[in-house]
Amino acid sequence: MKPPSAKASEKVTVTAPDADCNPRYGQNARIHVTVTDATGVKVIDTTAPMNDAGGFGYTFDVPVQTAAGKAAVTAMPYNIDWCDDTGRNNRVDGAAVLLQQASCAMPIKPLNITR
Secondary structure, three states: OEOOEEEOOOEEEEEEOOOOOOOOOOOOOEEEEEEEOOOOOEEEEEEEEOOOOOOEEEEEEOOOOOOOEEEEEEEEEOOOOOOOOOOOOOOOOOOOOOOOOOOOOOOEEEEEEEO
């Protein structure tokens, strides 16, 4: 995420490279991006395009009402069972491929909001 610190109305870009494991999200894949400010208010809750391999880039303007302090930015695949705690991947049922388990922890990055 760049920059790691921003003021209201400044631009912030959240990105992720393609995954190494060929997740096959599909041509209409979306990433769900949220920004929750230091007081717990969700100031951004949107989706953006994501490629088949999970790579994406989303740029937003920090909303004026965002409280100063440490905000939390999350980005995860939208409307996809991306984390199956059983160790099965239900999106590639019957596929003859080795699957790599991933962490089910919510991906959170800090963003320092300044005045």
